[in-house]
Amino acid sequence: MRILALNPYHTGSHKAFLEGWMAHSRHDFETLTLPGHHWKWRMRHAGATFAAELLSAKPQAALGGVNAVWCTSMLDLASFYGLCDHRFRSLPAMVYFHENQLTYPTRHDDPRDQHFAITHLTSALAAIQRAPGLSPSIGWNSAYHRDGFLTATSKLLQKMPGRELDHLPDMIHDASVVLSPGVQLGDAPDTVEATRSERDELLHILWVGRWEHDKDPDAFFAALKKLKKRGVRFRLSVLGESFKQVPECFATAKKRFADEIVRWGYQDSRAEYEAALREADVVVSTARHEFFGIAVVEAVAAGCFPVFPHRLAYPEVFGEDERFYYDGTPDGLADHLMRMNVGDLPGLDHAVVERYRWEHAAERLDAAMARLGGGHAG
Incomplete structure (x- = not known):
C-alpha cells in the first residue's frame, strides 16, 4: 500500500520513528514534513500548510494511489481534511501519539493551553470517522500513555458547557491500538x-x-x-x-x-x-x-x-x-x-x-496501516 505520512515536527524521536519505520516497512511512503521547532506554531498551521503543499508543491503524479494517511498528534487533522485536495478528504488516517498536551508536564509559569488538547480530540474524531469498520485509527506508544490521556480527557470534558462530547473517551479507547516505537539496537x-x-x-x-x-x-x-x-x-x-x-x-x-x-x-x-x-x-x-x-x-x-x-x-x-x-x-x-x-x-x-527491534515494530505498524487502508498488503 501507499501511505501519505505527515510529520509536522520532524526532529528527534519523531524523525527517528518515521525514518526507522520507512526503512523497515513493506509499504511505500510519500512524506510531508516541517522542521522540528516552534511546536505551538506547528500544531496551529501544519494542517493548512500541508494541504496547500499537496495542491501546489508536490508533483501530482507522485501522489497517485495513496491508500491512507499517517500523522502524529502534532497535526490538526480536522483542518487538514477540511482544506486539502478532494482526493485525500475521504482517505482513512491513523493519528499516532508520541506525546500529548493534556498530560505533558508544564512548568509552574507556563499554564496549560487547552486549545491544543482540543486539537488532539478533533484530530482523533476526524480519524475515527474515516476508519473502515472497526479498524483502529489512534496509535499510542504505550498503554500507559493511552490510559493517562483518556483519564485527562474525561476530566477536561466535564468542564465543557453542555457536555455533548462525554462519549468521546470511550470512542477513542475503542479506536486505539498500542504500537510501540522501534529502536536501532547496537552490538550483540x-x-x-x-x-x-x-x-x-x-x-x-x-x-x-x-x-x-x-x-x-x-x-x-x-x-x-x-x-x-x-x-x-x-x-x-x-x-x-x-x-x-x-x-x-x-x-x-x-x-x-x-x-x-x-x-x-x-x-x-x-x-x-x-x-x-x-x-x-x-x-x-x-x-x-x-x-x-x-x-x-x-x-x-x-x-x-x-x-x-x-x-x-x-x-x-x-x-x-x-x-x-x-x-x-x-x-x-x-x-x-x-x-x-x-x-x-x-x-x-x-x-x-x-521485541522493540525495528524489524518487529515495523511489522506491527505495517499491519495496522494495512487494516486501516482496506487490507492492502504492500
Missing part, C-alpha cells in the same frame, strides 16, 4: 560484554534523557552528590538533547563531577552515541514524565542495566523485574547504585528489549 550481547570486561571496576553511570525539567535532572545529580559524599567512586556520562533553556543543575554538575565525567552532552554522530552506550554499565532515569523511553530502551539494548523509578511507562516497557527499580527518590537511587558493582551486575535477558 556477547560483543558488549567482552568490551565491558576490559574496563576498570568503577561503575559507569549513564544519563540519556533530554536536559529538561520533566526528566528531573535535579534528583539525578542529588543522588550522585550523595554517592560522592559517601566516598563512592564512579564514572559518569551525561548524554541527551539540550535546548536554549537548560536547567541550572547541569552547569553545577559539570563542575562538581569533573573528575568523574567521561562524556558530556549531545554526541556528534550516531556512532559516537552508540559507543557511549556501550561504554556504560547502568542507565539511570529519574523522569517524572515518560510515555515510552526510546533512549533508555536503546541503552538497555546496548547492554546497560536499567535503574528506573517504578512509575510511568517503565513497568510496561521493561516488565516487573524488581532489580530494575528503585523507590523514585534521590536517597533511594543513591542506595540502589551503592549496591551495584561492575563485577557482579545481574545478567539481563535481552528479550526484554528484543
Whole structure:
C-alpha cells in the first residue's frame, strides 16, 4: 500500500520513528514534513500548510494511489481534511501519539493551553470517522500513555458547557491500538560484554534523557552528590538533547563531577552515541514524565542495566523485574547504585528489549496501516 505520512515536527524521536519505520516497512511512503521547532506554531498551521503543499508543491503524479494517511498528534487533522485536495478528504488516517498536551508536564509559569488538547480530540474524531469498520485509527506508544490521556480527557470534558462530547473517551479507547516505537539496537550481547570486561571496576553511570525539567535532572545529580559524599567512586556520562533553556543543575554538575565525567552532552554522530552506550554499565532515569523511553530502551539494548523509578511507562516497557527499580527518590537511587558493582551486575535477558527491534515494530505498524487502508498488503 501507499501511505501519505505527515510529520509536522520532524526532529528527534519523531524523525527517528518515521525514518526507522520507512526503512523497515513493506509499504511505500510519500512524506510531508516541517522542521522540528516552534511546536505551538506547528500544531496551529501544519494542517493548512500541508494541504496547500499537496495542491501546489508536490508533483501530482507522485501522489497517485495513496491508500491512507499517517500523522502524529502534532497535526490538526480536522483542518487538514477540511482544506486539502478532494482526493485525500475521504482517505482513512491513523493519528499516532508520541506525546500529548493534556498530560505533558508544564512548568509552574507556563499554564496549560487547552486549545491544543482540543486539537488532539478533533484530530482523533476526524480519524475515527474515516476508519473502515472497526479498524483502529489512534496509535499510542504505550498503554500507559493511552490510559493517562483518556483519564485527562474525561476530566477536561466535564468542564465543557453542555457536555455533548462525554462519549468521546470511550470512542477513542475503542479506536486505539498500542504500537510501540522501534529502536536501532547496537552490538550483540556477547560483543558488549567482552568490551565491558576490559574496563576498570568503577561503575559507569549513564544519563540519556533530554536536559529538561520533566526528566528531573535535579534528583539525578542529588543522588550522585550523595554517592560522592559517601566516598563512592564512579564514572559518569551525561548524554541527551539540550535546548536554549537548560536547567541550572547541569552547569553545577559539570563542575562538581569533573573528575568523574567521561562524556558530556549531545554526541556528534550516531556512532559516537552508540559507543557511549556501550561504554556504560547502568542507565539511570529519574523522569517524572515518560510515555515510552526510546533512549533508555536503546541503552538497555546496548547492554546497560536499567535503574528506573517504578512509575510511568517503565513497568510496561521493561516488565516487573524488581532489580530494575528503585523507590523514585534521590536517597533511594543513591542506595540502589551503592549496591551495584561492575563485577557482579545481574545478567539481563535481552528479550526484554528484543521485541522493540525495528524489524518487529515495523511489522506491527505495517499491519495496522494495512487494516486501516482496506487490507492492502504492500
